[in-house]
Amino acid sequence: MCKSDKFSHKTDCTQAFVADDLCHLSTVRHVILILSGKGGVGKSTVATQLTLGLKAAGKKVGILDIDLCGPSIPKMFNLSNQDIHQCSEGWLPVYVDKEQTLGVMSISFLLEDQNDAVVWRGPKKTAMIKQFLNDVYWKDLDYLIIDTPPGTSDEHITVMENLKQYNPDGAILVTTPQAVSVGDVRRELTFCKKTHIPVIGIIENMSGFVCPNCSECTNIFSKGGGEALAKQSGVPFLGCIPIDPQITQTTDDNQTFAQRCLNSSSMSSIQKIVDKFITIDKDFL
Numbered sequence: 294m295c296k297s298d299k300f301s302h303k304t305d306c307t308q309a310f311v312a313d314d315l316c317h318l319s320t321v322r323h324v325i326l327i328l329s330g331k332g333g334v335g336k337s338t339v340a341t342q343l344t345l346g347l348k349a350a351g352k353k354v355g356i357l358d359i360d361l362c363g364p365s366i367p368k369m370f371n372l373s374n375q376d377i378h379q380c381s382e383g384w385l386p387v388y389v390d391k392e393q394t395l396g397v398m399s400i401s402f403l404l405e406d407q408n409d410a411v412v413w414r415g416p417k418k419t420a421m422i423k424q425f426l427n428d429v430y431w432k433d434l435d436y437l438i439i440d441t442p443p444g445t446s447d448e449h450i451t452v453m454e455n456l457k458q459y460n461p462d463g464a465i466l467v468t469t470p471q472a473v474s475v476g477d478v479r480r481e482l483t484f485c486k487k488t489h490i491p492v493i494g495i496i497e498n499m500s501g502f503v504c505p506n507c508s509e510c511t512n513i514f515s516k517g518g519g520e521a522l523a524k525q526s527g528v529p530f531l532g533c534i535p536i537d538p539q540i541t542q543t544t545d546d547n548q549t550f551a552q553r554c555l556n557s558s559s560m561s562s563i564q565k566i567v568d569k570f571i572t573i574d575k576d577f578l
């Protein structure tokens with residue numbers, strides 16, 4: 294059951310508030326997609342951390358969760374039970390702060406029950422994604438980070454095709470160091486090429502383990518696969534984020550993620566990536 298059914302002039306959550314050509318993304322300076330070749334590599338975690346890092350760097354940021362089958366962004370921001378509101382311009386994001394410098398939008402805000410599964414066929418999913426892209430009133434934003442579903446399936450292609458018309462600046466690809474995940478990113482790179490989406494860079498997540506006692510980083514799995522792939526493919530390598538038990542605790546226990554994340558030892562890795570990313574932004578975007 295979709296909560297948007299209760300809005301007086303809406304009978305179906307695939308109806309649009311505004312005409313297709315009145316896209317609110319025109320007031321967003323940079324649109325960045327976060328992609329991964331497979332699930333569970335930490336794409337949503339990285340999307341959340343980048344958003345926090347950009348906010349900490351003084352940017353106005355929005356994060357849009359279009360992973361319709363596994364929306365996890367609200368949980369990461371401790372906003373799971375929030376409702377979205379509408380104004381004459383469209384849906385208003387749920388803001389994390391009073392100053393409204395960090396807004397979140399996700400399908401999970403529309404679900405009656407957070408545990409409801411979204412079992413929709415392709416056309417309805419596509420219509421919903423279009424509605425998220427057209428109808429959310431972000432106001433003035435420096436960055437919109439879009440957390441996408443994992444993979445390069447038919448459904449994924451449809452998502453990317455629909456996003457393309459909104460001229461995203463490019464995609465950041467997330468991988469883990471292991472060969473299988475790196476192989477998936479290689480396919481994702483080909484996919485970006487085919488769909489004409491520029492690749493901003495690659496991030497290697499779960500790269501080494503940070504000891505909670507002494508903050509020493511140990512490479513449990515292999516390391517450097519993401520960097521080697523970036524070199525081979527001629528795309529920028531943005532950096533590594535280690536396995537950090539504080540992150541796992543944060544995303545699984547529904548506590549104040551932002552605060553713990555900002556205090557975690559891996560935040561310095563994220564801030565370095567954000568700095569590099571902002572520099573790339575100045576140079577290329």
Ligand SMILES: Nc1ncnc2c1ncn2[C@@H]1O[C@H](COP(=O)(O)OP(=O)(O)OP(=O)(O)O)[C@@H](O)[C@H]1O
Pocket residue numbers: 329331332333334335336337338339360363365442443498499500534535536537538540541542544545559
């Ligand atoms: N650097 C990290 N250190 C420790 N745990 C992490 C790290 N990155 C992600 N995790 C944990 O791994 C799990 C999967 O992360 P996440 O949900 O971000 O992956 P995902 O790629 O978005 O998955 P999916 O696409 O299937 O939704 C989460 O429980 C998260 O807390």
Ligand code: SF4
Pocket residue numbers: 504505506507508509
């Ligand atoms: S890294 Fe150091 S503090 Fe951490 S568990 Fe190993 S020996 Fe102990």
